[in-house]
Amino acid sequence: MSLDVSRKDAQPVTPPSAGQNGNGVAVLQNMATTQHRLRLHPNTEHKPESYDGLQLDFNPLLFSSLERYLPPPMLSLSRDSKLHYMRDIILRYSPEGERNRVQRHREYRQRIITHYQPLHRELYTMHASNFFVPSFLKAINENKEESFRSIMAEPSPGVFTFEMFQPRFCELLLSEVENFEKWVHETKFRIMRPNTMNKFGAVLDDFGLETMLDKLVEDFIRPIAKVFFQDVGGSTLDSHHGFVVEYGIDRDVELGFHVDDSEVTLNVCLGKQFSGGELFFRGVRCDKHVNTDTQSDEVLDYSHVPGRAVLHRGRHRHGARATTSGHRVNLLLWCRSSVFRELRKYQKDFSTWCGECQREKKSSLIHSVSSLHSVEETVRAAVEAKSYKQLPDILLVVEKSGHTPNPFSFLSTYPLKLRTQIIDEILHSFRSIRPRSHPHIAYDLLLSYTLQNPNPLPVSLAILQCTLRAGCSPAPQIRLLLSSAWLNCSVSVSRSLLEMQDIGYCPDSVMCNYLISSLCAVDRLEDAVKVLKGMSAAGCIPNLDSYASLITAMCSFRRTADAVELMKQMVNKARLSPRQGMVVKLVATLRANKEIWKAVEMIEFLEREGNLVGFESYQFVVEGCLECREYVLAGKVVMAMTDKGFIPYIKVRQKVVEGLVYANELKLASLVRERFSDMGS
Ligand SMILES: O=C(O)CCC(=O)C(=O)O
Numbered sequence: 001m002s003l004d005v006s007r008k009d010a011q012p013v014t015p016p017s018a019g020q021n022g023n024g025v026a027v028l029q030n031m032a033t034t035q036h037r038l039r040l041h042p043n044t045e046h047k048p049e050s051y052d053g054l055q056l057d058f059n060p061l062l063f064s065s066l067e068r069y070l071p072p073p074m075l076s077l078s079r080d081s082k083l084h085y086m087r088d089i090i091l092r093y094s095p096e097g098e099r100n101r102v103q104r105h106r107e108y109r110q111r112i113i114t115h116y117q118p119l120h121r122e123l124y125t126m127h128a129s130n131f132f133v134p135s136f137l138k139a140i141n142e143n144k145e146e147s148f149r150s151i152m153a154e155p156s157p158g159v160f161t162f163e164m165f166q167p168r169f170c171e172l173l174l175s176e177v178e179n180f181e182k183w184v185h186e187t188k189f190r191i192m193r194p195n196t197m198n199k200f201g202a203v204l205d206d207f208g209l210e211t212m213l214d215k216l217v218e219d220f221i222r223p224i225a226k227v228f229f230q231d232v233g234g235s236t237l238d239s240h241h242g243f244v245v246e247y248g249i250d251r252d253v254e255l256g257f258h259v260d261d262s263e264v265t266l267n268v269c270l271g272k273q274f275s276g277g278e279l280f281f282r283g284v285r286c287d288k289h290v291n292t293d294t295q296s297d298e299v300l301d302y303s304h305v306p307g308r309a310v311l312h313r314g315r316h317r318h319g320a321r322a323t324t325s326g327h328r329v330n331l332l333l334w335c336r337s338s339v340f341r342e343l344r345k346y347q348k349d350f351s352t353w354c355g356e357c358q359r360e361k362k363s364s365l366i367h368s369v370s371s372l373h374s375v376e377e378t379v380r381a382a383v384e385a386k387s388y389k390q391l392p393d394i395l396l397v398v399e400k401s402g403h404t405p406n407p408f409s410f411l412s413t414y415p416l417k418l419r420t421q422i423i424d425e426i427l428h429s430f431r432s433i434r435p436r437s438h439p440h441i442a443y444d445l446l447l448s449y450t451l452q453n454p455n456p457l458p459v460s461l462a463i464l465q466c467t468l469r470a471g472c473s474p475a476p477q478i479r480l481l482l483s484s485a486w487l488n489c490s491v492s493v494s495r496s497l498l499e500m501q502d503i504g505y506c507p508d509s510v511m512c513n514y515l516i517s518s519l520c521a522v523d524r525l526e527d528a529v530k531v532l533k534g535m536s537a538a539g540c541i542p543n544l545d546s547y548a549s550l551i552t553a554m555c556s557f558r559r560t561a562d563a564v565e566l567m568k569q570m571v572n573k574a575r576l577s578p579r580q581g582m583v584v585k586l587v588a589t590l591r592a593n594k595e596i597w598k599a600v601e602m603i604e605f606l607e608r609e610g611n612l613v614g615f616e617s618y619q620f621v622v623e624g625c626l627e628c629r630e631y632v633l634a635g636k637v638v639m640a641m642t643d644k645g646f647i648p649y650i651k652v653r654q655k656v657v658e659g660l661v662y663a664n665e666l667k668l669a670s671l672v673r674e675r676f677s678d679m680g681s
């Protein structure tokens with residue numbers, strides 16, 4: 001299949017494409033006059049002005065981005081002075097043809113905006129609560145990867161779909177576009193279509209929606225792209241091309257296989273009724289590999305749903321099948337990053353995002369590992385060259401070949417301090433790898449290497465923490481290795497945890513909980529309790545999971561007094577409410593130990609402290625009372641239970657009443673019976 005890689009649009013806003021002049025940052029440097037040198041690196045602390053709403057030749061975001069490179073003395077000047085200075089720089093470095101094109105396009109846009117009367121003015125400024133569905137807004141407000149993932153599907157790596165626009169917004173935008181087209185038809189205005197492959201559709205930026213779409217990119221798309229598309233400039237998106245496409249029998253019918261002129265593309269179906277029109281995706285490719293074959297795991301077909309967005313890399317090859325009936329309109333936002341475009345000119349290896357570069361790299365690694373070197377030598381070479389990000393791929397070979405000695409063993413030839421520093425650098429470099437779990441073999445091997453060597457702490461704890469944060473579960477043997485390393489360590493818990501801080505890591509409760517559960521797994525409950533108690537001193541507050549593993553382990557050993565004590569501490573001191581499962585487990589263990597009075601006390605305590613106790617725990621306790629022939633106690637628990645609206649199972653009800661009669665507790669028996677009949681049983 002051949003691609004139209006030359007697909008370009010009439011993007012009116014030119015990024016500071018230094019074009020022939022080289023890298024953006026380097027160019028900025030050259031542009032500087034002797035008195036006013038632009039900075040080599042942006043001042044990330046500086047909060048740039050907003051250039052929105054001004055009549056500019058270039059995208060306002062471009063000015064905001066460039067402002068961070070201004071020489072420090074200029075930052076305090078007025079917005080106009082800065083604007084003037086930056087505009088000069090940009091104009092000086094955009095080629096003549098480009099300048100004319102920008103000027104002509106500006107005039108074209110101005111003609112439209114002067115004569116076209118918008119129908120729905122509320123669309124022209126961002127009004128998030130009217131535009132977006134609440135789930136999308138909530139995820140954006142939380143601005144965390146987990147929140148984004150909770151509203152998204154990722155049917156193939158790098159293609160995200162999620163509910164985005166309210167039906168009302170889609171209707172309004174459709175009607176605005178229709179109104180614009182009506183005006184175009186009536187006035188016979190010759191408009192530019194969104195790009196070379198469409199005969200229909202309209203550029204939204206050209207009739208006044210640019211400012212609103214700028215906001216959409218800045219406040220809604222960039223935060224998501226920062227998380228999922230960092231590798232293609234997702235965090236530096238600074239311009240866009242926003243348009244609608246229209247498909248149907250009497251419109252454009254289908255769209256050939258192509259890549260977009262964007263770093264990140266947002267594609268949202270606005271309606272209306274249609275069949276067909278599916279998007280097909282076939283893997284992400286750099287320029288060099290754009291026509292290479294598709295691998296089977298890269299095939300994705302997606303059917304549009306009105307209001308639902310698809311977000312993908314512009315370089316993710318795709319097309320749209322024929323819309324076979326009805327009328328389909330989609331909003332497209334091609335988001336671009338001038339920084340990424342400049343940097344790309346100097347790169348040859350795009351293996352962070354190009355599927356084919358990745359395959360080439362992997363196979364050459366596997367080849368070199370299997371033909372020339374041992375895995376250990378290759379790992380060593382990568383570490384010595386500080387090419388840490390290669391390690392996960394190299395180590396895939398270990399997984400395939402199974403039993404090799406730990407390839408990190410060579411680290412033992414370095415002094416401890418250097419070894420720790422190298423491991424720290426490796427862990428840092430893994431943070432930006434996606435998916436985050438990709439280095440799981442490297443994490444496991446590093447862990448088992450450090451845990452089996454002298455001075456395993458605190459570096460093993462740091463590795464463990466990174467492993468867990470990347471969402472990886474360490475190999476089963478790690479629990480054992482960790483427990484024995486921990487038990488061999490002579491310093492106190494809080495000292496060991498604080499030592500992590502000495503090497504730059506703040507211990508977190510997930511890591512401590514893993515340690516607690518590992519110690520429980522080898523029956524070292526006392527040591528696990530020490531960890532629980534020492535956590536706070538290292539600034540790491542025990543949570544429900546910390547207590548849950550210990551209480552569960554204590555129950556398994558029938559150490560009920562300790563378990564009860566811990567539960568009380570958890571509620572009183574840590575102010576945590578136990579999960580129902582924990583309460584049930586403890587109550588069931590007390591019942592099995594025939595300590596039914598303690599079980600009743602536990603329930604009373606929990607309720608007194610404002611914690612909910614569920615039906616199952618009550619039921620267990622009543623059954624336990626009956627087993628111990630504690631009929632009066634059973635009667636009292638039943639009364640408390642029914643107060644909460646819980647009715648015991650029928651057999652238990654009968655037995656409680658019979659037991660009370662048998663014990664000659666006739667008053668309580670009739671109270672209980674009455675209560676049951678009041679409750680309609
Ligand atoms: O029609 C579609 O949904 C795809 C449109 C598209 O890929 C584009 O315009 O770049």
Ligand SMILES: [Fe+2]
Nearest residue numbers: 258259260318
């Ligand atoms: Fe496209």
